[in-house]
Every structure is written in structure tokens, then in C-alpha cells.
Amino acid sequence: MQSKKMKLADLAKLAGVSTSTASRALNNNPLIKEETRNKLQALAKKHNFSLNAAASRLRLQKTNVIAVLINFDAETEQSIDDPFLLKVVSDINLAVNRQGYELLLSNSYMAGDDWHGYFIDGRRADGVIVVGQGKQQARIERSASAGTPLVVWGDPKTEGDYPIVGSDNYRAGCMATQHLLDQGARRVLFMGDPAHAELAERYRGFCEQVDKTPDATASLLKIDITSQAAYEVINQTLLSEGLSFDGIFACSDMVALGAMKALKERYVSIPNDVRIVGFDDIAMADISSPSLTTIKQNTRLAGQVLVDKLLAQLHGDKPQPTQLDVELIKRQSS
Amino acid sequence: MQSKKMKLADLAKLAGVSTSTASRALNNNPLIKEETRNKLQALAKKHNFSLNAAASRLRLQKTNVIAVLINFDAETEQSIDDPFLLKVVSDINLAVNRQGYELLLSNSYMAGDDWHGYFIDGRRADGVIVVGQGKQQARIERSASAGTPLVVWGDPKTEGDYPIVGSDNYRAGCMATQHLLDQGARRVLFMGDPAHAELAERYRGFCEQVDKTPDATASLLKIDITSQAAYEVINQTLLSEGLSFDGIFACSDMVALGAMKALKERYVSIPNDVRIVGFDDIAMADISSPSLTTIKQNTRLAGQVLVDKLLAQLHGDKPQPTQLDVELIKRQSS
DNA sequence: GAACGTTATGCAAACGTTTGCAATAGGGTG
DNA sequence: CACCCTATTGCAAACGTTTGCATAACGTTC
Numbered sequence A, B: 001m002q003s004k005k006m007k008l009a010d011l012a013k014l015a016g017v018s019t020s021t022a023s024r025a026l027n028n029n030p031l032i033k034e035e036t037r038n039k040l041q042a043l044a045k046k047h048n049f050s051l052n053a054a055a056s057r058l059r060l061q062k063t064n065v066i067a068v069l070i071n072f073d074a075e076t077e078q079s080i081d082d083p084f085l086l087k088v089v090s091d092i093n094l095a096v097n098r099q100g101y102e103l104l105l106s107n108s109y110m111a112g113d114d115w116h117g118y119f120i121d122g123r124r125a126d127g128v129i130v131v132g133q134g135k136q137q138a139r140i141e142r143s144a145s146a147g148t149p150l151v152v153w154g155d156p157k158t159e160g161d162y163p164i165v166g167s168d169n170y171r172a173g174c175m176a177t178q179h180l181l182d183q184g185a186r187r188v189l190f191m192g193d194p195a196h197a198e199l200a201e202r203y204r205g206f207c208e209q210v211d212k213t214p215d216a217t218a219s220l221l222k223i224d225i226t227s228q229a230a231y232e233v234i235n236q237t238l239l240s241e242g243l244s245f246d247g248i249f250a251c252s253d254m255v256a257l258g259a260m261k262a263l264k265e266r267y268v269s270i271p272n273d274v275r276i277v278g279f280d281d282i283a284m285a286d287i288s289s290p291s292l293t294t295i296k297q298n299t300r301l302a303g304q305v306l307v308d309k310l311l312a313q314l315h316g317d318k319p320q321p322t323q324l325d326v327e328l329i330k331r332q333s334s
Numbered sequence C: 001g002a003a004c005g006t007t008a009t010g011c012a013a014a015c016g017t018t019t020g021c022a023a024t025a026g027g028g029t030g
Numbered sequence D: 001c002a003c004c005c006t007a008t009t010g011c012a013a014a015c016g017t018t019t020g021c022a023t024a025a026c027g028t029t030c
Helices: A008-015 A019-026 A034-046 A053-060 A077-081 A083-098 A115-121 A138-145 A169-182 A197-212 A227-241 A253-265 A283-287 A299-314 B008-015 B019-026 B034-046 B053-060 B077-081 B083-098 B115-121 B138-145 B169-182 B197-212 B227-241 B253-265 B283-287 B299-314
Strands: A065-070 A102-107 A127-131 A150-153 A164-167 A187-191 A217-221 A247-250 A275-280 A293-296 A322-324 A327-329 B065-070 B102-107 B127-131 B150-153 B164-167 B187-191 B217-221 B247-250 B275-280 B293-296 B322-324 B327-329
Touching: A008 A019, A008 A034, A019 A034, A053 B053, A065 A083, A083 A102, A083 A127, A083 A253, A083 A299, A083 B083, A083 B102, A102 B083, A115 A127, A115 A138, A127 A299, A138 A150, A150 A299, A164 A169, A164 A299, A169 A187, A169 A197, A169 A247, A169 A275, A169 A293, A169 A327, A187 A197, A187 A253, A197 A217, A217 A227, A227 A253, A227 B283, A247 A253, A253 A275, A253 A283, A253 B283, A283 B227, A283 B253, A299 A322, B008 B019, B008 B034, B019 B034, B065 B083, B083 B102, B083 B127, B083 B253, B083 B299, B115 B127, B115 B138, B127 B299, B138 B150, B150 B299, B164 B169, B164 B299, B169 B187, B169 B197, B169 B247, B169 B275, B169 B293, B169 B327, B187 B197, B187 B253, B197 B217, B217 B227, B227 B253, B247 B253, B253 B275, B253 B283, B299 B322
Parallel strands: A065 A102, A065 A127, A127 A150, A150 A164, A164 A322, A187 A217, A187 A247, A247 A275, A275 A293, B065 B102, B065 B127, B127 B150, B150 B164, B164 B322, B187 B217, B187 B247, B247 B275, B275 B293
Antiparallel strands: A102 B102, A293 A327, B293 B327
16 A cells, blocks of 8 residues: 555656646547557556546546436335346446446435436536436426436336436337237236336236227226235235236236235136236246246346437437337246 | 536625635534524525535545445356345445445446555545455455455455455354254255355355254255256256255255246145255245245345444444344245 | 634635646758 | 747646635623
8 A cells, every 4th residue: 555645746757747748648648649658558557546536527527427316206115126126227337337437326315306416516427317207207307407417217208308218118018918818818907006107108008908809807906016015915806806807917027926926825827817927027037937927128228228318418419218129028927 | 507507606705705614614614603504504505506526525535435346257247137236235325325425336347456546546435345255356355455445245254354244154054954954854955156255154054064964965056146057957957866855055045046946847846845945035035936935134234234344444443344143034945 | 992712704725637828849841 | 040830748727625724803801
């Protein structure tokens, strides 16, 4: 551990050049002779020199940091446990790094209500990616209209002056439901809460497909998006109404798995008595038994698109919302 | 959107005081009359003023940021999918925020090999939390000896000049194995890779308990820590050797669930023919069927302890490693 | 009313970069 | 050799805070 942090001026002195030259050399500025550049870069490596990011940021008015904030509703705080959300964050992280940015992981706790002030004016990040619209979009709106470079993972059909990236939830809802119907289900159940914009779209597709089918009926089980809630509500429904359905479209795999557990405990056969389709395609979908038919959301691509659109905003563009394709993964549960 | 970012000097001018006073007022410095403080704080809120963090950090030589880096081996990159790891990160995030710090999420991609240079000298963070020792600890060692304030989630028994926080893996291994034996298992299997320090301890406990039991035999299935690998290896073992075991201690719940899937597909009854115990207690453990007996790691507490120990180092202390208690959660799989 | 102590505020330097502009060196040309 | 042009480098200011020290304001006391 060297006693004192080396600064650019020290490195410059060592090399016998000015700090300006050193700065330019490290940033590969072609103004500087290549020979000098190489020499300085080598010297920097040799002495484990790193630029002081705080100083750079102050000078450049740019942080090279992207804030990711998980927008969970206070009530459903547990949803942060959903492996899918964390997978999204993880894939965003990958994409962010690939662009040479860093990822500040945050949540409403630190950022408070004034995201623009905190992240942008506070020079903590150059832009914000919000994961999950949540039920209230007030804070997102406010931040966007304050001029925050902002991208949201959510339902791309929602209107707003910020780009939303998300799956084509309506089509996904259609696909999943049609598949249930194709497999012979007629009394189908939607599990989830249409108060969420994304789920509303899935529900819309769901209802539409059912309506198109003469002898099919739809019902809605409005629940929090947790496996626990799903387990309980299915248990309760079976108890009070018996097996009043033969198909389930669950708004997430965790919900589907919770429902499956309740069904199995009561010896309802899957997929013979009840067909189930989930959403997300988390790792568990493949491992559960029966394995879970589900709609796969392409989180890898999503991360990339989110970051691209954010960077586009930093460059002054005004990118459009994007709908990502989804894929029906057929497995044993249907 | 105001045309120009307001700075402290502007706020001070508005209030008719000097920037020094404004600075002290916003930081609640008792040197300043309370009345003045309140006035300035109110004014700041009214104008959505935020201090420029880059400038503060430069001046204070302190970032109030903690870097968290997920230390995955190149080969098993998938392990980042393990819900457990992400849960740990999420709980660290909570603890970090509670202490008024922010969380920089990183990985080897950005930080390269010289963590100290990148994070500390680069003034990107005040300290580093490493999640997962991985198989090679060289980089951790190097960073620690460079003087990085550092805490590691891993096996607390590992020697090193940095504190490691983790579960009491040895005892957990004993508990899980003893439970299997108590339930009547005699030919027990350990699934995991003892090259990982944490798993080595679990394996040690496993072997010891089996050795103590006269008619019991132990075997090791060395695999990557993924459900996929577990599924495949169990399938293969059943095929080549038939049902050569009656108890499994899996190194993670994902591994256990993968194994369970393979067993169920071949109509091996759980827990009658084979008892299974997992590790971590992820949400799925409770939802799978049969539900999975497992060792619960207290990630919530872990996050808190990790952060506390890191902050202690920032204050100049030299904290000790900590073993966290584990709990055997008995469910249907055993 | 002068001297003093206390309390509240202001001045100015410093943190370590980056960059517009100026300056220098080197080489070719008339 | 004077001139100019280009290729390189250096000077110094600026980014927006925080804080040691100086100063001012205001009672209090002799």
C-alpha cells in the first residue's frame, strides 16, 4: 500500500511531461504522439495508477454511471424476491458494463421522490432505468418531465413522454390463452392484478381470446404477484367452489408454481384436469414437475435495448418505445 | 426543467448568505444558527436543490458508495442465475441503504484485476463487498493486501487478512446429514463441488456424520452448482447404477430441485426411496412438491453484518470473521 | 466604555481532472 | 535565412464542494 495516493500530476512528473499531456495520453487523445501515449499508459499500469473518478466527473459533468431502480410497491415489497426481476437487473448490468458504464443499484429508499434532483442534478448518474412501472407512475412522470434521461421496463403500450421497453404483453396474453384453449381448457382463470399496466395487457389478450371461443368462460383471480398469494387463493377457491376451472394463465411463473403446489396437494392432475401456463420462463419453470409451460421474456435482449435507448437519450435522441417478441415455451403443464 | 443547474453558491445568494454558511446549513452543522439552517433547508427543498455529489466526493475524498461485486467463475457464469446469490445482493442493498450509502453493482468485467486501483484509488467506492469466494481467491487477497476495505461473503473458516462472513457450513453439513441419517438414509450422496471453500466445509460435516454412523456410506457427485447439471448427473447415475443411494445432501436448493426432477421422472419416490436436503431456503423450496427440506441461510442478517463490518473497517477497526447460525427447515422431501 | 468571550458568518484555498488557447519545436520552402 | 505550417506539448482556468482560519456581531462584565 503506497503511503499516498498518486495523482495525475505525480505520474506526469515521473514521465517528465505536463499533466495536460498525461491526461490526454491516458485518454488516448491523438493530439499526443503515440510514443508518448504508450509510455504513459505503460507507466500508469506499472504504478497501478487510476484516475480519480470524482475529479473527472466534476470536471466533465458526466458520471458514466447509470442508476437502476427497482420500483416496487410498498405493499408488495416481497416482489423483490421474484427471481425474474433480479434476472432483469442482472442482464441490465451486463449491458451497462458492455457500454463502459457502471451500475448504481438503487430503490425508492435512497432516491426519495425527486429522482431528477437526486440522480441527475446530484451528479450520481447520467440516466435512470426503472424496472417495473408499479401501479403508480406519478414519480416516473415527474422525473421524466424534469428532464431525466429515463427508460422504463414495463408495458410498451402505456403512453408517456419516456420510452418504455417491454414484452408484447397483449400478444403474449393471446398466445398463452389460445394455447390453453387449444389444449381443451374451457373454464379458464387469469391469476394476477390488472392494476399493473403489464398485466392489464395480458389480461386483455386473455379476455379477447376467451370471448372468441363460443363455449369458453373467463374468470379473474386478483392477487399479489407472489407464489404465496397464489397458493393460498387456489387452496381457498378449491375449498369453496371445488374445481371450477380447467385452465390457468398465471401472470408470472412464481404465481403459476404456487398455484401448481396447491393443485397437486389436492390431487388435481396437471395437465389432465387443469392446464397451466406461466410467464417469464425463470429457471424453475424447466425444473418443476410437471415442467411449466410459459411465455419466455427475453431479458438478455431487454437489458441491451434498455441501455441502448438510454444512451440514445444521452446523445440527444428521443427514442421510441419497443415491444419485444415473446415465445411460448411448451412444457408438460399444458 | 430549469435551464441551468443551480449550485450551492446560487442557493446561498438567494438566501443572502455565503456559500460556506449554505454548505454548513445543509449539512446540519451546529455552528450555524438553527433558524438559518431551517431557512436554507427549506429553500433547498423548494428549489429542488441537490448537492453535486462529484464535487463533494472530490473535496471529501469519500464517496459514500459501497461496491458489491459478484465473483463468478468464468466457467460457471450461469451461477449468476441462482436466485440465492441475487437475494444476497438484494439484502446487502437494503443494509447499505439503511446506512446511507449507495450500492455500485459490479463484476469482474469492469473492475478488472486491480480492484483496489479501480474502486478505491479511482474514488468510485469506499469499500468492497465480494459475494462468493469462488474457487480462486487470488484477486481478493491481492486487493486486501493493497489496503482495500473489504468484506467477503463466503466460508468464515478460510484464513485471510480480511473478514469473511458466512454460514457455519460445517455445522450445517452435519445437521443436514444427520437429519438424512435420522430419517433412515444409509447410502448418502453429496452433490456439489468441494473446490469451493464453502462447499468443502459442508462436505466435511457430511463425511464426518456418515463416518460416525456404522452402516452408512458416503459418496460424492462433483458437479457445477446448477439445477441443470444436477438433473443430468442424477439421470445418468440412475441409468448406469440404478438407485444406488437413498439420501441426497445437495449443496444448493437449485441443485436439489434439479435432482428431484430427475428422480421424479424415473418414479423414484421422495422421501420414501430417497430423502433430500437442500441448502439456502430459496422461495422455491417451499413451493416445490414435495416441498424441500433445506438449510436456511439468513441472508437478511448476512447483509447487515457484511455492511457493518465494512463500515467498521472504514472507521479503522479490524473486524473478525463471523459465522452465522443456520436453521434446518424440515419439509416433505425428507 | 473598553476589554473580553461567545456565537455566527465569510474568505479563500484545496480536492484532481480536463481542455481552450498559447507556445514551442521541427521541417520544408522560397 | 526568414517565413510559415504542422505536430506536439504546456499553462492556467474551471468544475462545485468543504473547512481552517479570520472576522464580525453581540452581549456581558468590570
